Amino acid sequence: MSVQLLTYVFVALSFGLYIAIAIWSRSSSTNEFYIAGGHVHPIANGAATAADWMSAASFLSMAGIIAFEGADGARYLMGWTGGYVLLALCLAPYLRKFAKFTVPDFVGDRYYSRTARLVAVVCVIFISFTYIAGQMRGVGIVFSRFLEVDINVGVFIGMAIVFFYAVMGGMKGITYTQVAQYCVLIFAYLIPAIFISIMLTDNPFPMLGFGSTMNDGSGVFLLDKLDGLTSDLGMAAFTEGSKSTIDMFFITAALMAGTAGLPHVIVRFFTVPRVRDARISAGYALIFIALLYTTAPAVAAFARINIIQNIDGIAYSEAPAWFGKWEESGLLAWMDKNEDGRIQYRGGTAFSPTTPIFAEAIGQSGQRQLLNAATASENELYIDRDIIVLAHPEIASLPNWVVALVAAGGLAAALSTAAGLLLVISSAISHDLLKMSFRPQITEQQELRIARISAALAIAIAGIFGIYPPGFVAEVVAFAFGLAAASFFPVILLGIFSTRMNKEGAIAGMMTGLIFTFSYIVYFKFIDPVSNHAENWWFGISPEGIGALGMVFNFVVSSVVSKFTPAPPQAIQDLVQSIRIPRKD
Numbered sequence: 001m002s003v004q005l006l007t008y009v010f011v012a013l014s015f016g017l018y019i020a021i022a023i024w025s026r027s028s029s030t031n032e033f034y035i036a037g038g039h040v041h042p043i044a045n046g047a048a049t050a051a052d053w054m055s056a057a058s059f060l061s062m063a064g065i066i067a068f069e070g071a072d073g074a075r076y077l078m079g080w081t082g083g084y085v086l087l088a089l090c091l092a093p094y095l096r097k098f099a100k101f102t103v104p105d106f107v108g109d110r111y112y113s114r115t116a117r118l119v120a121v122v123c124v125i126f127i128s129f130t131y132i133a134g135q136m137r138g139v140g141i142v143f144s145r146f147l148e149v150d151i152n153v154g155v156f157i158g159m160a161i162v163f164f165y166a167v168m169g170g171m172k173g174i175t176y177t178q179v180a181q182y183c184v185l186i187f188a189y190l191i192p193a194i195f196i197s198i199m200l201t202d203n204p205f206p207m208l209g210f211g212s213t214m215n216d217g218s219g220v221f222l223l224d225k226l227d228g229l230t231s232d233l234g235m236a237a238f239t240e241g242s243k244s245t246i247d248m249f250f251i252t253a254a255l256m257a258g259t260a261g262l263p264h265v266i267v268r269f270f271t272v273p274r275v276r277d278a279r280i281s282a283g284y285a286l287i288f289i290a291l292l293y294t295t296a297p298a299v300a301a302f303a304r305i306n307i308i309q310n311i312d313g314i315a316y317s318e319a320p321a322w323f324g325k326w327e328e329s330g331l332l333a334w335m336d337k338n339e340d341g342r343i344q345y346r347g348g349t350a351f352s353p354t355t356p357i358f359a360e361a362i363g364q365s366g367q368r369q370l371l372n373a374a375t376a377s378e379n380e381l382y383i384d385r386d387i388i389v390l391a392h393p394e395i396a397s398l399p400n401w402v403v404a405l406v407a408a409g410g411l412a413a414a415l416s417t418a419a420g421l422l423l424v425i426s427s428a429i430s431h432d433l434l435k436m437s438f439r440p441q442i443t444e445q446q447e448l449r450i451a452r453i454s455a456a457l458a459i460a461i462a463g464i465f466g467i468y469p470p471g472f473v474a475e476v477v478a479f480a481f482g483l484a485a486a487s488f489f490p491v492i493l494l495g496i497f498s499t500r501m502n503k504e505g506a507i508a509g510m511m512t513g514l515i516f517t518f519s520y521i522v523y524f525k526f527i528d529p530v531s532n533h534a535e536n537w538w539f540g541i542s543p544e545g546i547g548a549l550g551m552v553f554n555f556v557v558s559s560v561v562s563k564f565t566p567a568p569p570q571a572i573q574d575l576v577q578s579i580r581i582p583r584k585d
Contacts (some may be wrong), residue, residue: 003394004148006404014408015161017180018415022164022173040175040271046284048175049268051182051416053084053259053285054292055131056138057478059185059413064385066300067307070230071241073300075248079255079481081293087260088282092269094496096278097579102424103263103488104432110495112572113503114437119510123487124263124428126514128421129458129465131262131480135421136466138414141386142407144329151329155466158411162418163459174419175271181412186291188409192393192402193295196302199396210298226301229308233346234378238304244534250545251478257551258481261488264420267427303392310395311381312345319343322394331384332391344380418462426455479521482547486513490554496580499573501558504565509558517550 001009040048058080066073098106104124108117136155143154190206197209201222213221220228227237236242243251259265269278311323316334326332334343390410393403430451435442442450487510494501521543524532534540541549567573 001400003400003403006400007407010404010408011411014180014184014412018161018177019164021177021180024176039273040281042272042277042281043284044175044179045268045272045277045281047182047288048178048271049265049281049285050288051178051185051412052268052420053262053265053417054182054185054289054413055417056135056410056414058292058296059189060138060141060389060410061386063296063299063303064388066297067304067388068385069241070236070238072243072248074241074297075243075251076255076478077293077296079252080259081289082252083256083259083481084286084289086256087265088279088286091260091266091492091496092278092282093275094579095266095492096269096272097275102427102432103266103492104428105436106495107491107506108432108436110572110575111491111501111503111506112569113507116503116507116510117432117437119507120488120491121428121432123483123510123514124424126518127263127480127483127487128425128428129461130483131264132418132421132462133465135414135418136462138386139411139418140466141329141331142390142410142414144331148325148328152467155463158415158418158466159459159463162415162422163456171267171271171423174423177419178416181416182288184412185409185416186288188405188407188412189292189299189389190295192396192398192406193299193302195398195402196306196392196396197298200302200305206298206302207294210301222301222305226305229305233308233312235346238301244540246540247534247537247542247545250541250548252545254482254485254545254547254551255478257485257489258483258547261484261492262481263428263484263488264417264424266492267424268420299389299392303388303395306392306395307383308345311343313342315342317341320394322391326387326391329387331387333382335380337378337380344378346378346380422455422458422462425458426451429454478544479525479547482517482521482544482550483514485547486517486550486554490551490558494555494558496576498562499576500562500567502562502565502568505558505560505562508561509554512557513550513554516553517547520546520550 057076062073062076065076095106098110102124104117104120107120108114136158137151139158140151140154143149143157144151149157193206194204197203197206200214201209201212202215203209203212210222213219214225218225223239227239231237241248269281272278272281311319316336323332327334336342338344390406393406430447434450435447490509490513491501491506495506520538524537524543532543534542537543538546538549568576
């Protein structure tokens with residue numbers, strides 16, 4: 001069977017499974033819609049958390065970034081995994097003991113203020129919509145290549161599927177759907193990695209093959225081989241980084257704190273029956289996440305070797321079928337600068353995925369013309385980093401069923417996180433904005449209906465962000481993590497561990513962190529992207545890492561304001577003390 005037909009089969013089966021689960025687990029109350037009734041088993045919750053957390057950025061984009069940036073890409077591995085540990089140890093058990101539906105629920109009650117709740121709702125919406133843009137773009141990329149439809153059409157298909165099981169099932173439906181999605185995405189990620197690890201190193205474990213010798217008889221270690229290939233082509237060595245230490249530090253810190261402050265991940269710990277179960281599910285989630293994250297660097301290295309060995313220097317007329325398919329998607333392009341008819345992949349200008357580098361195909365040759373000054377570079381090939389994981393099985397000539405499985409896995413990763421984010425947006429509007437703030441008199445059924453309507457509207461807006469994304473998948477997600485780090489992490493951490501933290505400090509801190517971080521990102525990415533270089537950044541910190549500085553401002557402002565304003569009521573101080581006392585359950 002062809003790749004396209006197999007992809008249709010795999011995607012149809014997986015989507016059918018997701019929809020069947022949504023129908024089976026349809027929510028009938030707000031408790032089920034928001035937190036799945038609070039009775040999800042820790043192992044199932046661990047798998048659902050892993051699927052919710054490992055988005056299209058983890059599945060599609062992270063290995064692509066590491067493949068292109070080498071050692072610099074480690075910031076995503078360190079930041080996201082370190083942040084999850086921070087969340088599991090410092091926040092999850094205490095938030096579960098607090099027993100609220102949402103993060104704004106925690107903020108509103110802990111800081112005894114409707115204003116604080118409303119600020120938290122604004123933060124949730126900003127973060128979630130920024131994050132979801134990357135997921136919908138990931139859906140569009142998969143559909144555009146493997147189902148041979150336009151990226152925008154792919155986004156609409158993804159919207160329709162998420163609409164069905166997110167609006168119908170709520171958190172109950174999403175949770176069990178995410179368990180299935182985790183199984184799909186982890187098999188889709190590991191199977192091709194195992195195949196390729198055996199092909200290159202004879203080692204069936206990719207994370208070990210990453211440090212093994214090549215099986216070509218040379219006795220050269222895989223990373224040494226890769227460093228040699230990249231250096232020979234005028235590129236930076238894979239194992240050498242080029243980012244400044246301060247920028248790496250701030251990006252990693254922003255990703256760590258952002259992970260711990262992401263509302264759609266935090267709410268997952270409200271779905272288990274007991275505080276003890278929150279800790280157990282966090283442990284299972286870490287194991288499930290580690291399966292993909294320990295494999296990603298190997299996938300990146302394998303892909304870079306195969307791209308160089310299988311593409312560089314071949315005649316364009318002899319390019320494999322997959323090359324043309326990805327060209328048609330607009331995510332891969334070639335220009336014959338020296339007019340020798342061969343694809344030349346060299347070091348040179350780093351093309352931005354958000355810039356329209358190539359015009360439409362000219363004549364019958366399929367060549368594309370550069371629209372900017374990048375013609376000075378010897379590099380003739382543009383490869384969007386988001387396609388590496390999806391294209392690699394084809395580059396390595398793996399069986400068609402493996403290629404189709406990877407497509408289904410990419411969709412599972414993107415859709416699982418998108419559904420979680422949509423639910424967070426929905427609950428922020430229906431529960432925190434209406435029920436707890438402006439219309440407390442509405443009935444449970446009215447609240448449930450509003451939640452479903454809010455989810456539907458959020459899906460429509462998310463689709464627009466997917467069609468017009470502000471960057472490649474992992475970059476967009478990094479911005480969301482920065483916003484979460486600058487807004488939520490300090491007020492949640494201080495809300496748990498500081499009895500002196502009051503509503504005035506929390507509001508001032510959240511607003512300071514959110515406004516500063518959002519303004520910095522918007523300025524360098526949209527208002528003046530030409531000046532988006534290290535010499536123009538504050539202290540050399542890029543927009544990806546500015547959330548860590550926004551977090552520092554949040555901590556400072558909230559602490560200073562709290563010191564010079566009245567202390568929280570004694571009941572709130574007693575509550576803070578009580579949620580830190582361990583219980584046997």
